[in-house]
Amino acid sequence: MDTVCSAPAEAVVRLIELKRKFGTTAALDGVSLTVRKGEILGIIGRSGAGKSTLIRCLNGLERPDSGQVLVEGRDLARLSERELQPLRRRIGMIFQHFNLLSAKTVEDNVALPLKIEGRAKPERRQRAAELLDLVGLAEKAKAYPASLSGGQKQRVGIARALAARPALLLSDEATSALDPETTASILALLKDINRRLGLTIVLITHEMEVVRTIADRIAVIDAGRIVEEGPVWKVFAEPRSEVTRSLLGTIRPRLPSEIAARLSQQPGGEAILRVEAAGEGARQPFLAELATAAGLPFRLIHGGMDHIQGQPVASLFLAVPARDAGAAGQFLDAHGIKTEVLGYVAGDA
Numbered sequence: 625m626d627t628v629c630s631a632p633a634e635a636v637v638r639l640i641e642l643k644r645k646f647g648t649t650a651a652l653d654g655v656s657l658t659v660r661k662g663e664i665l666g667i668i669g670r671s672g673a674g675k676s677t678l679i680r681c682l683n684g685l686e687r688p689d690s691g692q693v694l695v696e697g698r699d700l701a702r703l704s705e706r707e708l709q710p711l712r713r714r715i716g717m718i719f720q721h722f723n724l725l726s727a728k729t730v731e732d733n734v735a736l737p738l739k740i741e742g743r744a745k746p747e748r749r750q751r752a753a754e755l756l757d758l759v760g761l762a763e764k765a766k767a768y769p770a771s772l773s774g775g776q777k778q779r780v781g782i783a784r785a786l787a788a789r790p791a792l793l794l795s796d797e798a799t800s801a802l803d804p805e806t807t808a809s810i811l812a813l814l815k816d817i818n819r820r821l822g823l824t825i826v827l828i829t830h831e832m833e834v835v836r837t838i839a840d841r842i843a844v845i846d847a848g849r850i851v852e853e854g855p856v857w858k859v860f861a862e863p864r865s866e867v868t869r870s871l872l873g874t875i876r877p878r879l880p881s882e883i884a885a886r887l888s889q890q891p892g893g894e895a896i897l898r899v900e901a902a903g904e905g906a907r908q909p910f911l912a913e914l915a916t917a918a919g920l921p922f923r924l925i926h927g928g929m930d931h932i933q934g935q936p937v938a939s940l941f942l943a944v945p946a947r948d949a950g951a952a953g954q955f956l957d958a959h960g961i962k963t964e965v966l967g968y969v970a971g972d973a
């Protein structure tokens with residue numbers, strides 16, 4: 625049955641209460657998520673969190689046990705295999721291992737979705753040329769995939785995914801097999817395509833750095849549920865769930881291990897404060913004011929300022945005399961800056 629639903633105009637995809645079980649494992653346990661037109665949404669989770677199942681439901685390869693997968697307002701989960709075909713073409717996909725056909729030239733790989741649609745050869749040639757130009761590979765049209773680097777193969781994958789002018793580009797760990805420099809160039813290309821074509825992109829990844837680099841919004845999935853969602857800079861600045869904190873672990877400043885090893889919960893010596901500020905809060909000269917307006921001495925022991933989506937995000941570790949820890953916390957809290965006493969160290973931290 626074909627269902628037309630009244631999704632908000634700006635939503636390209638809406639997932640509503642998606643559930644999918646394998647035996648007793650709930651791979652998706654009530655996932656609701658909206659992908660807005662023109663945005664880049666990063667979906668991140670650990671291995672086994674449910675990312676692949678989610679992506680398979682999103683492109684109609686998997687049917688959820690219950691819930692809705694609305695793509696441009698039509699529920700994929702309720703369509704027959706035949707009805708699904710045209711809707712699947714509204715979703716382009718890029719993959720970790722590129723999935724190119726080795727016996728076909730680059731231009732034939734790019735034009736393949738159009739061939740499947742039954743488009744005439746001149747149109748296919750022209751569209752492939754346009755797309756290869758867009759991804760910077762015009763000179764490789766007649767080459768075979770085996771002669772390309774990993775980054776070039778992924779550029780071909782991107783061109784092919786765009787051939788049928790999809791409403792949504794799904795990226796399934798598309799940079800996981802690439803070195804950091806090539807990853808950066810592919811992410812820059814995706815961002816450029818997003819800006820130039822207004823293309824909506826959903827990235828599935830286990831790497832926070834990928835989300836940080838190009839996503840507008842992030843959704844964190846764990847045990848089949850969305851545990852956190854929001855603008856990337858906000859979630860990076862104030863992660864609420866343990867999973868998010870742990871996934872952020874490698875790219876946020878961490879208390880140096882030699883200090884962490886000496887931390888005690890017994891007040892005395894110096895208190896170690898974690899200080900987190902973002903947006904407006906991070907634009908204030910709060911450290912200077914802590915010393916001058918509040919008259920509280922502190923030492924900066926680790927951390928720094930990052931810029932995500934144009935927003936400053938500060939993550940700092942300060943040492944203050946234990947007796948001043950409460951006052952320092954109150955002063956910073958009053959300025960909208962989050963603090964937490966992690967513990968105390970005897971002598972100098």
Ligand SMILES: Nc1ncnc2c1ncn2[C@@H]1O[C@H](COP(=O)(O)OP(=O)(O)OP(=O)(O)O)[C@@H](O)[C@H]1O
Binds near residue numbers: 669672673675676677
């Ligand atoms: N076809 C299946 N049969 C049985 N269990 C499955 C199947 N597909 C997924 N699962 C289980 O569902 C859970 C979610 O798996 P899924 O592959 O969606 O996670 P993932 O986040 O993509 O993990 P990874 O990053 O390792 O690919 C896991 O516990 C997995 O073992």
